Amino acid sequence: MNGLYLVTDSGIAQQAGHSLPFVVEEACRAGVRWVQLREKELSTRAFVELGVVLKRITQTYGAKLIINDRVDIALAVDADGVHVGQDDMPYELVRSLIGPDKIIGLSINNMAELEAVEGADLDYLGIATIFPTGTKTDTSSLLGLDGLRAICQQTSLPTFAIGGINVTNIQSVLQAGASGAAVVSAICGQPSPYEASRELIHLTNP
Known part of the structure; x- marks a missing residue:
């Protein structure tokens, strides 16, 4: 499986003239196999309805659907897993709710946070923030x-780097030791999400 991970942003997709299901289907059609549904503004009902649609798409292509933060949504749509940040529900509680077979990803922002989860029952780490980005404004560090390289050297878990990653720098992220790269604008905000995904996948598998 290639190391490209799509994190959704419906606002960026809409600015580019796309619906989120269109972006996700085009990305999956191009070969993306990790999709994180990240919606901070949607009502619970709308979030569930969107999750059901995306689950159908990802399932068709054999991709993993991960829900950001909302364990209830993940359970409701039978997503493949949940991604949580440092301020979200503790991962131990997430695990107890979603069971042993689902995927849990955790955001790591510095070495201290990595040391705090040593030996934890996690499936991957999201390492943030690598480069300045407009989609994540709290880039204090x-x-x-x-x-990125220092954190990757200290963990045996798969690592997805995130933050300002695009075609110009995705290879440098992988060379620094990340297992993969998570992107938002580099797919959601492009005229052709399919072509953008193809190019990024090609760069992750030169």
């Missing part, structure tokens, strides 16, 4: 490639 940019890691950069050196920070």
Whole structure:
């Protein structure tokens, strides 16, 4: 499986003239196999309805659907897993709710947070924030490639780097030790999400 991970942003998709289901289907058609549904503004009902649609799409292509933060939504749509941040529900509680077979990803922003989860029952880490980005405004501590490299060297878990990653820098992220790269604008905000995904996948598998 290639190391490209799509994190959705319906606002960015709409600005580019796309619906979120269109973006996700085009990305999956191009070969993306990790999709995180991240919606901070939707009502619970709308979130569930969107999750059901995306679950159908990801299932068709053999991709994993991960829900950001909302364990209830993940359970409601039978998603493949949940991604939580440092301020979200503790991962131990997430595990007890979703069971042993689902995927849990956790955001790590610095070395101290990594040390705090040593030996934890997690499936992957999201390492943030690598480069400046407009989609995540709380970039108080940019890691950069050196920070990413240091964290990757200290964990055996798969790592997805996120933050300002695009066609110009995705290879440098992988060279720094990340297992993969999570992108938002680099797919959601492009004229052709399919072509954008193809190019990014090609760069992750040169």
